Amino acid sequence: MKQTIGISELLEGKKLHELKELAAGLNPTDIAEEFENLTEQERAAVFRSLPKDVAADVFSYMSPETQENLISFLTDPELSHIVNDLFLDDAVDFIEEMPANVVKRVLKNASEDTRKQINQLLQYREDSAGSIMTTEYVDLKEDMTVESAFSRIRAVGMDKETIYTCYVVDGRRVLDGVITVRTLLLAKPGDRIGDVMNRNPIYAVTDDDREAVAELFQKYDLIALPVVDTERHLVGIITVDDVMEVLEEENTEDFYKMAAMVPTDEAYLASGVFELAKKRIFWLMVLMISAFFTGSIITRYEEMLALFPALFAAVPMLMDTGGNAGSQSSTIIIRSLALDELRISDAPRILWKEVRIGAIVGTALCATNVAFKWASGVDIRVSAAIGASLFATVVLAKITGSMLPLLAKALKLDPALMAAPIITTLVDAGGLVLYFRVAKLMMGIR
């Protein structure tokens, strides 16, 4: 499935001419990947040997580190060529990753028009539709014919990210409709665009959340989406490849949050140790301090524990099982909320479902546990206390795990925060109180 390349080998033989031929038949992504393995000196040489029309494309697929390193070896005119040739959204992505002095040099070398457009795109809120759009699309007018539309696509379309959906605007750039090349191909050359276009296109507003944009793509199976400002002026389009990236980033964010970390979109190996530690320490600290309270519960039962030390042995099992049972539920609910499969109004149905699941799972675990304890000759009262608390802890865990993400959602907080770590801490405290109370009863301690 992967094409084989030998850039390094050709370089060693100084065969730059062959390199040029080789590059012409390769995918820009694959060429960019090869750059990661070249030395700093080689990079500039190979980059200069790339065909002009491929160079910017290859550049857009490199890692930020390689991009920064490479342009430090390039002349101003060379840099200027890249910046003006990049798709605008790729240029913005690249600039956002560069340190201030590099950004300055890049913008200085951009054409005035490019610089203006880049500056405009840089202003949109991170995570908004505006931040992932590009301003390069094919625009048509209602009174064009299909034939003239095709001429326009041929004339301007080759530099646009997609030509397969074209956008019809009026004199004030208000979005009137969209038309696909599929429709254009089926129409007669003389048909008026206004008569064959779709007048009710799906669209996003610049300030919409990029997650909502991704949902539109999934729901309507789109490959591109127009973005308008609050007065319905067309300001850009979003293409499906950028949406796939958004999806992966949003999923990564959820994974991080659910493991009690501050999300980041920096690659692991590229991040510094202190930076990584900083992302992890806040929640660990909060959770540790919460666990002090669980500890203080135990302190209240110290006398009983001193009398029946066998009660200690079940604590890890109770805590772990409670935490695991709770995080199963919270994970399902958080994920279903993220996929828009559940609403807050489903809470009663979910609660009833989880209680029953908890009862089934709790019974099975309790039976296994009692059997084990019985086989190892544990005091029957201890064993009964453990079994009963285990059952109750599992049910409690299922309720807590399923309801807290819904509560968070209702309070407009991110449900992903109500994941394993917090659920575990809460269920631990509840489960241990249950356990010690039951044990006290069983042991006949007042």
Added chain:
Amino acid sequence: MKQTIGISELLEGKKLHELKELAAGLNPTDIAEEFENLTEQERAAVFRSLPKDVAADVFSYMSPETQENLISFLTDPELSHIVNDLFLDDAVDFIEEMPANVVKRVLKNASEDTRKQINQLLQYREDSAGSIMTTEYVDLKEDMTVESAFSRIRAVGMDKETIYTCYVVDGRRVLDGVITVRTLLLAKPGDRIGDVMNRNPIYAVTDDDREAVAELFQKYDLIALPVVDTERHLVGIITVDDVMEVLEEENTEDFYKMAAMVPTDEAYLASGVFELAKKRIFWLMVLMISAFFTGSIITRYEEMLALFPALFAAVPMLMDTGGNAGSQSSTIIIRSLALDELRISDAPRILWKEVRIGAIVGTALCATNVAFKWASGVDIRVSAAIGASLFATVVLAKITGSMLPLLAKALKLDPALMAAPIITTLVDAGGLVLYFRVAKLMMGIR
């Protein structure tokens, strides 16, 4: 952003004619969504009033429950129309969700050609490229001209899932190349397809993993991908909308696995209680039994605990912090592996990074902890034992959490299994042994 609909309102007024007009201006996805809220009787009535060319499209967007319910009200000829009109991959998705008797009726009503193709698609391994492809694409021959290619696209393309990439095959259907409509538009009408097509297309083989296919789409920013058999015969194509679904499903699978559940692609509310319990019980049981061993460690230190019950109060905090610290690391590594950002050979770098992060985080937590304990007047030896073990547990957790997913990957197991639940159980045991040993030393117990 969403279009407003009033299907139910129109139905109440029996205005089926207006309904027809309304439906013509709506997106099939939105019409399908409305069906979920209709009564069983209404569904058949509204469905019959839909324009013929929209009906199958709307059908493909309904939930399996609604699909099954609706077709039980339809006649055989009506069903036949839908099945033959569906895109083949949608037909396969639908059939896979139906009970056996419904499948029989559906296939009986499919045209012979459709039935043959459906049966062929049903044979591919779940999670393979073959299982998500469709057999509807535009094929061209090398010696066609650009002009005749456009004629062919106009003639056959309207029923195909995508026309924007066309596939060039020889007489034995071997894939020779691909050509996009963009290239066709730029070429001269008389150009030979063989001279302007891309002869090195990215492609997948039917048995490739669908996750690998999704990676190809992301890497090369594709909107469609040809699928060939082992002899390079073109057998189908995969489109980007199906790949987005794969991405979300694969992510959901990872979330489930990482929370110790057997993954499922059924929606939560549509799943039965026993079914859900079954997906959760296996890992809970395994983890509970593992926790018995942690418990048995405690048993060995019962005497010491009876003498110094204050030692016990720190157990929940140590266990929770260890578990959280470990699952942070395992989550980062599992996610980075899934996104192909890490390799097994990075293990030494990762280990060194995690040890340093563990030392930083551990120091901060340890300091906070000792300060708290000191403020609450805890025995200095107990406090020192807790602080030292906390530090060691965090470092141990970071090492375990980061290395086990890599080990799983090296053993060709799914790294996602090495997530919070297992890490917590392992770190718990290790952390407690450390804690009790240190405490024993501090307390001067032999």
